[in-house]
Amino acid sequence: MNFIHQALVFDSAAAFLAAAVPFVTEGVHRGDSVVAVTSDENEALLREQIGADAERIIFLATSAWYDSPGRTLDAYHRRIDALPGTTGILRVLGQPIWTGRDTLETSEWGRYESVMNVALAESRAWIMCGYDSRSLPTAIVDDARRTHPTLAVGPQSEVSITYADPAFYYAEHNGPLAARPAHGVEQLVDFIDMAPVRQFVADHAVRLGVPADRLDDFTLAVNEIATNAIRHGAGRGEVRLWATDQRVICEIADTGGAPKKNGRNGFLGFLRSDPQAGQGHGLWIARQICDLLEMRTGADGTTVRLHMRRE
Structure with missing residues (x-):
């Protein structure tokens, strides 16, 4: 059927x-x-x-x-x-x-x-x-x-x-992302490898409200998206963290475009990758871990926001 x-x-x-x-x-x-x-x-x-x-x-x-x-x-x-x-x-x-x-x-x-x-x-x-x-x-x-x-x-x-x-x-539904707050944003500018990104999350995420028992998962999700940023964004990117009343938000931005999947660029992260494929799983994994995921891509680059409920 x-x-x-x-x-x-x-x-x-x-x-x-x-x-x-x-x-x-x-x-x-x-x-x-x-x-x-x-x-x-x-x-x-x-x-x-x-x-x-x-x-x-x-x-x-x-x-x-x-x-x-x-x-x-x-x-x-x-x-x-x-x-x-x-x-x-x-x-x-x-x-x-x-x-x-x-x-x-x-x-x-x-x-x-x-x-x-x-x-x-x-x-x-x-x-x-x-x-x-x-x-x-x-x-x-x-x-x-x-x-x-x-x-x-x-x-x-x-x-x-x-x-x-x-x-x-x-x-x-791909309207502009909400503006970042004027204050309280932690940022790591121009990362080129994953170790500083993981340390950045470890330093700030729990303090901002990510439940301690979800920190490892949150770090994994950020790592997957930051890896994509390096791979598709001219080898570098930026990461920011802040909190709202309900959620902790991690924003990863780069200057590259989103990779295509089966020619359907807009559905990235919602379409399950072939388990046998060597890559292309990052956004799918991040969607499983995080409570919400926003993604915008255009001529100026790609921005992904990962949302985790606060404890």
Whole structure:
């Protein structure tokens, strides 16, 4: 089967169940791998409606599944890779978290929803993403119709007439990076090898708020991006660190352009590299480690910002 990515926009429990129940029960009866990642309320509704079939569904907490865009995408890959045989598929009834997200997080999760249509295009998966129009802002519900090619309407589906090509949607979200703060920015200018970069992170990251047990991972992510900066940025780059109320941000900048991957420059870091390839894994690794990753590239060079939640 071809990858299916649907939005389920619902305004009542009945509307949710009209699409969700046939979706999961068909999967159970076909022997698919069925996962439900919904609100506690909707999980209870599902369990009540489908009875004994609920024992054959994997129910996961939304807070764990929708932890960061990169890690969620990797979780899909891992479950798809683990599918037995050649006929079964992964069915996921999801309900992305939008409440409590700031503007940047909302933008990056929207980008993730769109990029999934490219990243999983060849996958044996059917993903139905729930959007509760009673509680979500209209802009987020409208955006769901732009990031999902089809809409679930009861047990049927229809084409979304406002669906946006992922490359176009991605470019829309590539606005200017937020200005760095006027004060409190640590910087290492003109690095040409990795040892000073790693030491720079060790000197400042925990003090700024990176949890101590995540320092090694954060250092690895910075190292991967800084290595790319040297390799593609005329052999040198710059690195800066600062903190906001919520996150520690590491910015790595160089004067080179981003390397192309399969001719699709804009999706770097969202498209999983061939495990057998000798290079091209840095951005993918950084997306798994960090809570958010921003990347902008142009004639003047490339800038990557790695975000880690503060403790």
